[in-house]
Amino acid sequence: MRIVLVRGDITDEAVDAVVNAANSSLLGGGGVDGAVHRKGGxxxxxxxxxxxxxxxxxxxxxxxxxxxxxxxxxxxxxxHTVGPVWSGDEDRSELLASCYRESLRVADELGARTVAFPAVSTGIYGWPMADGARIAVETVRAARTEVEEVRFVLFGETAYRVFAEAVGDAEATGGAGGVS
Structure with missing residues (x-):
């Protein structure tokens, strides 16, 4: 599987499947969830x-x-996947990893070969970006899936840089889109 990093807006990605960092109601919200609902109609x-x-x-x-x-x-x-709210008192890492695994499982059911992910739970849910990136990249790399390309679409420079470090690809840190 190819991992691609993109600085930008996930709602602009022409892929088989876009992953929405949804809230449990599925009825829209803020951040990525609100953007997906607004632009998707x-x-x-x-x-x-x-x-x-x-x-x-x-x-x-x-x-x-x-x-x-x-x-x-x-x-x-x-x-749509529901990420956990970060807690300093309780390790919810497995729930965050599950978001990525379950999304890839659903992608396989759909026959999707290209999937764009946001940095699940790292916004309003407060998950520390470096740990969120590590969990995302490790989980995607370990997944048994037919997906050929995973794009992490990162809204800001800091998120992009942190994910580039997690991917460990020196090329990814330089441009608008890097590949591992």
């Missing part, structure tokens, strides 16, 4: 409401993933 919200009505009445559990249409996004699908 009402089709995504309608699909999420259907999931809430049928399978996830209490919301999508933390660490799990589910797919919907991508609506007006340039991707084919959106894979």
């Amino acid at each position: 009402p089709e995504i919200l309608a699909a999420c409401r259907e999931l809430r009505a049928s399978r996830y009445g209490k919301g999508l559990p933390t660490g799990r993933a589910v797919a919907t249409t991508a609506g007006r996004l340039p991707a084919r699908h959106v894979i």
Whole structure:
């Protein structure tokens, strides 16, 4: 599998599947979740409401993933995953790793070969960026998947630099997109 780092907006990625760092309600929110719902349009919200009505009445559990249409996004699908809120008192690393594993499992079910991930839980959920990057990269590298390319789409320079260190690719630190 190829790992690509991109500085930019995940809603602009033309991939088979974009991963949304969703909240458990699946009904939109802030950060990546809000951006995916805004740019993707009402089709995504309608699909999420259907999931809430049928399978996830209490919301999508933390660490799990589910797919919907991508609506007006340039991707084919959106894979929604609920990351854990960081805690200094409780190790929730396995839940964060599960977000990446479950998203790749769903991608395989969809036949997706290219998947774009945000830095799950590192925004408002407070996960330290370096640890979040380490967990993301290690989990993706260890996953048994048919996905051929994983893009980590990072909004800011700091996130990009931290993920480049986690990937360990000197080339990735120099430009707008590096590959490992």
